[in-house]
Amino acid sequence: MQKPSFQPYYVKALSSEQAQLPTWFPSGHSEEFQLILRKLFERGFRLMRKLNIQKGNLSNISKNFVLSNPQIHVVMLRRALDGSVIYLARVGSQVQGPSGFMHGGATAALLDDCVSSAVLLSGPFAMTVQLNVQYRKPVPLNSVVVVEGYIDQTNGRKTIAGGKMYHPDGALYAEATLLFVKPRLVEPKM
């Protein structure tokens, strides 16, 4: 499968209607970029509501460590084309690792969560058994990041997947490869 870039999403998102920016939204971006982000949030909230209704598991997804974390605001989008998932996320000031920057464990959790969403929404329940993160640039606190998760290949109970975290201008913060396994016996509730 061809690895998607998040760029086309921005372009597509430009055609939808206006919406309110969340109050925490960062200022200082160009008008065009603000508009793009506003569209993404509007689409994301709509889609997320839809996904929750379809899957009927709003309570479970809302307890998720990343998605329910008050320090990590996430809007999730899913590409119909290939099932890849985009998280548009804003990380707060209390996920600090090195002074002024996001903790690497939080980066890993965000990547794992986004890629897991792509895997879970694409097929039967599976769990992460391997997560390999390459950290390319430190992520500043109080910033917006774009995370994408995609499936590379599925072979029986195993799925190999990947994730990337970017600055909204496209600079790569981190990338990950993951292995998921569909449990043989019990399907834990998530």
Ligand SMILES: CCCCCCCC(=O)SCCNC(=O)CCNC(=O)[C@H](O)C(C)(C)COP(=O)(O)OP(=O)(O)OC[C@H]1O[C@@H](n2cnc3c(N)ncnc32)[C@H](O)[C@@H]1OP(=O)(O)O
């Ligand atoms: C909305 C978003 C939700 C976000 C969720 C975030 C995702 C997560 O964080 S999941 C939580 C973290 N992960 C876990 O806790 C998983 C812990 N592991 C387990 O419970 C078990 O390994 C489990 C259930 C996944 C698989 O166990 P089981 O069903 O017995 O499978 P098992 O027979 O051992 O392994 C199946 C195959 O996978 C392979 N495999 C299992 N683990 C690994 C591993 N770590 N590395 C490589 N291969 C592995 C096995 O070698 C085997 O391969 P083969 O069939 O070729 O012999």
